[in-house]
Amino acid sequence: MAERRVAQLTGVHAVSALGRGAEAQLAGALAGVPAFGAVRRFDTAARRVTVAATVPDVGTLPDELAAAVDAACGAAGLTGAQRVGCALLLAVHGGPVPGVGVAPGALADQLAARCGLSGHTRVYTSACVSASTAVADAATVISRGDANRVVVAAGYLVESDQFALFDAGRALAVDGAVRPFSAGRRGLLLGDGVVAVVLESSVGCRHGAEPLATVAGWGRAGDAFHPCQPDPTGAGMARAVDAALRRAGLPPEAVGYVNANATGTAQSDAAEAAALRRALGGYAAQVPVSSTKSVHGHALEASGLLELVVTALALRRGDLPVNAGWLAPDEACPLDVITDQPRRTTATHALTLNAAFGGANTALLVGAP
Template identity: 85%
Template sequence: MVEARVAQLTGMHAVSALGRGADAQLAGVLAGVPAFGPVGRFDTAARRVTVAATLPEVGTLPDELAFAIDAACRAAGLNRAQRTGCALLLAVHGGLTPGAGPTPTVLAGQLATRCGLSGHTRVYTSACVSASTAVADAAAQITRGEVERVVVAAGYLVEPDQFALFDAGRALAVDGAVRPFSAGRRGLLLGDGVAAVVLESSTGRRRGVDPVATVAGWGRSGDAFHPCQPEPGGTGLARAVNGALRRAGLPPQAVGYVNANATGTAQSDAAEAAALRRALDAHATRVPVSSTKSVHGHALEASGLLELVVTALALRHGELPVNAGWLGPDESCPVNVVTDRPQRTTATHALTLNAAFGGANTALLVGVR
């Protein structure tokens, strides 16, 4: 009998305001102390909101991405020869200011060359589902037997243009805190995020590498509802969750944790809670839910990969991150939020969800043994 091919996470690296390295991300989300502070990287004097989750010392985005890719490959035990023929899927912002750096396509090629990846490159610029879409594509290629391994990388460093757009759109939290699913939530806050992961079939085990986790299922959908607002009933995101479960061959009860997209905005959090009720039925009121954006901020195109890393590590560690900023329950968000302190778990599967303007939704189902 031929063993089914599974996409395994064999190496990872991540950077955020919580620190450098995957272990720093896990420690930060479990500590539950938000990393938001005054932005010193550019002038915010004309802005309504002046805080974000930024690293005090950070390199250029190309340099940070190159380091992350190399570190993830080293964590997976890949030498230069083993990187030959490996594809790079890169998620970054597509609207680069002329003269600010290479275009995303050029950047992907440069990073592949710097890091010794000689396979094809592909760029994802689909806003806040960019990285999770890239992971889904990588997992699909591996499970179909098209490739043995893929590197997925993503990066966003808080910069003045996107900061100004979100501030002008009154999406940023004026009280300086992200409060997902909570009463009194005021909006989102941006945060640095750079991450890279190595996804492989069984080749990692043959090298003696113990996978951190598997991408057991994935689902994608579109709301076709509004340019900026989610469909209030959560039907699109629910379809993505159902797709991930169906691909993995698992029932809703198998989900032991949800790292929600929840950005701390009134409409999106309520729609996501409705989506969980649609997709998980009665289990939606029992499964622990939190949004690690409450600690590390919203890393836009990189969010899906940063949150995949922390979800996989938390599940493997057996401790679920707290939902920071909690003030109290909101009747529009009847979910089982992890508050006060991290929650111990023996669960083997977790969902990490992302959504973007335009109504795009993704769901990644992570599994550990």
């Protein structure tokens, strides 16, 4: 019987307001100290909200992405020869790159050439599920044996246009804090995120890299309930979770942690809590849950990859991140939310969830290597 191919994370790199490097993301998430501060990258004088989680002295998005891809490939121990023929899946915003002006497809091609990745490129511009969708596609082609190695990269740097849209839509938290699942939550806050990961097959990629985690399962589902509002029943997100567990061949009780999509908005957090109850049944009340957006902000297209890295490293270390900004329980979110301090765990699997406008939902099931 042929050995089952599993997509393994062998190299990761991430940059956010929590710091540079993957370990800085985990340290910041475990510390539970939000990285939000006054925006100085552009003028916010006309805005209701003036804070975000931004990286000081950040480079252009192409430069930051190239550095992230090189660092992830280096962490995976890839030689120049091993990058040849490797595909690049890139998650970014759908318009011209701010400050550079190139289209996303051209950016992907330039990035691949710059980093020595000569396989095909593909761009994902499906808003807040862009990166997690790219990871699901990478895991699919690896599990089928169509590829042995794929690089997934994602980037969003807080800029004036998206900031203005979220502010005008009154989605940003006027109190300057993100409070997922908490009573008194006021909304989301944006944050920088530039991330790259190397996914490799568990079969045929023996070059000495120690896997950090596996992508054991993945699921995607759309509910098309409303252009902006989530389905309050959580049906779409629940189907995504069901698919991830089914693909991994695991029951709900295998999930030892959920890094939730929870953005700190009233409707979406309640809908996600409903989705977890729907997918996990009575076990949903026992699973430790937090949203690391409470410290690093919402990185839009890059969120799924940033949160995957944090989740994988947290599972590997055995410490689960804090849900910052917590004020009090909300009866619409009856979950075991991690507050005050990190929680020790011996769990071997965790879910990281993402959702986007238009009813798109993704679930990635992270497993210990």
